[in-house]
Amino acid sequence: MSDPFTHLAEKTGRTMPEWIVVVEGSGLGKHAEIVAWLKTEHGLTHGFANGIALAFRNRGESAADADLVSAQYSGAKAQLRPIYDALVVAATAFGDDVDVVPKKTGVSLRRSKQFAVVEAASAKRVQLGIQLPGEPTTGRLLAGNAMCSHRVSIAIVDEIDDELLGWLRSAYERA
Template sequence: MATPEEQLATMLANLPDKTGKPLDEWLKLVAAEGLEKHGQIVKFLKGEHGVTHGFANLIAAKALESRGPDDPVAEQYSGAKAALKPIHDSLVDYAKCLGSDVEIAPKKTSVSLRRKKQFALITPATKTRVDLGLALKGDEPGGRLEIYNAMCSHRVRLESVEEIDDELRDWMAEAYARAG
């Protein structure tokens, strides 16, 4: 029985005969379509070009692999949320000023700001708003500072860079201090 590596090599060798194009031509075609997700690429190849599922799956995987490592922050602030990126950048820049031990940890849908533990969470919540979660357990909510969830006890909703004021920076500094 063939190993998975041998099966892959066989599929790649058979790709031009079975689909009518070598892999590099399929990759150019997929890139020209601007499709971002595996399922979208498979659907396109099967629907528009009659490629069988197995080969469409292979081409999609190779197309995404060739783009290099994913950048979760770029993904979070793409499309309709692109205008929110300056808010994210300003929050991260300020967090870095809090101390050399600040860790910026991008996740799929948010960016965690950590020290020994998480003290803040930046999430592009809607097309017009970034939510800044803060670990300020025990503090009373008030004004812009709202009760949030278990990971971050409080949140501030931000729609512009101008809302990153002294009050917000004080809350971030306090959350940072408590995470040490």
């Protein structure tokens, strides 16, 4: 899979590090605000604006954390990285209080407590564990385990839809 920002400088006139400096100067901190600002003030496409905002928000990520995530999405699982990235973008857009905590086999999404876990379950799917005690299961929202009450399998980015984001937001709000 190729890096989606290979042509960033060619298409926008700035490299990712240059865009990070621009965003730092804006004083904005929330993902959605940064995306909207980049689109309106700089005429960027949603894809570039979203990627720059994610890179800006993750700029303080430690090398060890980045290595843990890279290891999870390497080899046959590399094609799943856009799903992970989209889930993190969605979750961090809920509020500045979301912590993204990489571990060896998954990434915990936390507020005051863990509300979700993202895992590259196989080479074909990402499993999102969601903490929604008391919610009924459906054909898509399945029973979870001790770490998370429910789980959802995601094979392509397009499966991160309003229904899934609603469950994720509800778990965030309960945390």
